[in-house]
Amino acid sequence: MSDHPTTDRLRVRVHQWASGLEPAxxxxxxxxxxxxxxxxxxxxxxxxxxxxxxxSGVSDHAEPLxxxxxxxxxxxxxxxxxxxxxxxxxxxxxxxxxxxxxxVRGASEASYRKIHLYDSFGxxxxxxxxxxxxxxxxxxxxxxxxxxxxxxxxxxxxxxxRLVDAGAEVIVVPAAWLPGERKVEHWRTLLAARAIENTxxxxxxxxxxPRYSGHSAVxxxxxxxxxxADGPEQTVEATLDRTALEAARRTNPSLAxxxx
Numbered sequence: 001m002s003d004h005p006t007t008d009r010l011r012v013r014v015h016q017w018a019s020g021l022e023p024a025x026x027x028x029x030x031x032x033x034x035x036x037x038x039x040x041x042x043x044x045x046x047x048x049x050x051x052x053x054x055x056s057g058v059s060d061h062a063e064p065l066x067x068x069x070x071x072x073x074x075x076x077x078x079x080x081x082x083x084x085x086x087x088x089x090x091x092x093x094x095x096x097x098x099x100x101x102x103x104v105r106g107a108s109e110a111s112y113r114k115i116h117l118y119d120s121f122g123x124x125x126x127x128x129x130x131x132x133x134x135x136x137x138x139x140x141x142x143x144x145x146x147x148x149x150x151x152x153x154x155x156x157x158x159x160x161x162r163l164v165d166a167g168a169e170v171i172v173v174p175a176a177w178l179p180g181e182r183k184v185e186h187w188r189t190l191l192a193a194r195a196i197e198n199t200x201x202x203x204x205x206x207x208x209x210p211r212y213s214g215h216s217a218v219x220x221x222x223x224x225x226x227x228x229a230d231g232p233e234q235t236v237e238a239t240l241d242r243t244a245l246e247a248a249r250r251t252n253p254s255l256a257x258x259x260x
Contacts, residue, residue, distance in 0.1 A: 007143025010170065010240040013038035014205045016216040016229045019050045023061060027072040034080035038237065039142040041077075041084045042205040045100070045114075045151050045174040048088035050211075058128055062089040062098035065111055070103045077106035083141045085205075087150065087174050089129075097130045102148050102174055104139050112137040112148035116156050121180065125152070136162045144169050144240070151175035154187075154204075160194045164255065169245055170201040177206050177213040184213050196223040199249045201240050208233040221248035 015033045019026045026048055034041050048069040049061045063069050069088045077084040083106030090101035090113065100114040113132025118125035136159065137148045147168030153159050154173050163171055171194060177187050187204070195202040199221040208214040209231035217228040218238040227238040249255065 008242045010142055010144045010242075011037065011039045011237070012170075012203055012218060012240060013041045013235060013237045014203060014216045014218065014227070014229075015041070015043050015235050016206055016208050016214055017043065017047070017233055017235075018208050018211065019044070019047045021050055021052060023049045023069065027069060030072050030076040030084070030086070031079065033235070034076035034082060034084055036081055038080070038082050039144075040146065040170075040172075040203075041080065041082050042172055042174060042203055043084070043086035044205050044207040044212075044216075045087035045102075045176045046089070046207070047086045047174075050207075051176065057096065058089050059096050059098050062091045064091050065101075065103065070105065073103050074105040074109075083107055083139075085148070085172055085174060087176075092130045094130050097126075097128060099132055100125070100129050100150060101132075102150055104148070106141070108139040108141060110137055110139045110148075112150065114150040114153060115159065116152045118152040120152065121178070123178070136166045136168075138163060138166045138168050141170075144242075147171045149173045151177060154190045154194065157194065157197065160198055164198045164200055168198075168200060169242070170203060170240060171195075171198070172203045173205065175204060175206045175212075177215075179209070179211075179213045184215050187213055187215055188217065191217055191219055192223045195219040195221055197254070199245070199252055199255060201245065221245050222252065
């Protein structure tokens with residue numbers, strides 16, 4: 001749980017860290033990143049174990065939600081007195097196609113199974129993974145409502161809107177955003193768009209270059225950049241202020257003005 005005296009501010013730490021192919025080494029890094037001082041600590045998609053080479057299977061590295069990785073996340077959250085979000089591959093009913101899951105541990109416990117699989121830009125994630133149920137997942141963190149999305153989900157504004165309609169004040173987007181022509185521009189633009197159109201905070205936590213695009217960022221409800229990384233592995237922090245959220249929604253009451 002948070003040791004912050006009020007819930008008007010949410011202290012966020014984003015680790016733009018690379019996951020390797022050895023799950024035990026990735027679990028060991030959790031404790032390094034979850035020192036006290038943050039309410040919400042976010043690791044990237046697939047932090048339990050990287051996807052590996054294109055075409056390779058990930059099912060051999062899938063775990064249940066009470067397996068070593070989720071247990072390690074819970075331990076780190078308890079020691080850091082915070083809530084932790086991190087990506088893993090979770091066993092599903094299809095032995096060859098696990099879920100791409102965000103595990104949340106700390107004051108709240110939840111999981112989100114990636115809905116939109118990355119069948120785009122010449123890649124077919126659905127050949128390797130199973131999509132999750134079509135339900136938004138919102139958790140409470142230090143009195144704030146936090147919605148969950150994963151990577152390619154960012155390209156679907158309807159999911160972000162459903163999260164906000166379910167009460168989300170912050171949308172967290174762990175990712176392993178592949179590099180390529182205009183890909184960083186897409187990532188940065190879409191993070192800002194989801195923040196602006198929903199007048200909410202957005203936290204993007206990407207894996208770093210060179211395998212992925214990096215550029216993790218925390219954006220405010222009018223699209224302002226509160227913290228941003230560049231390409232290499234690094235950590236960024238930001239404090240979200242509820243008065244800024246309320247002011248943005250007064251200035252731009254687009255949620256209230258909807259007619260569709």
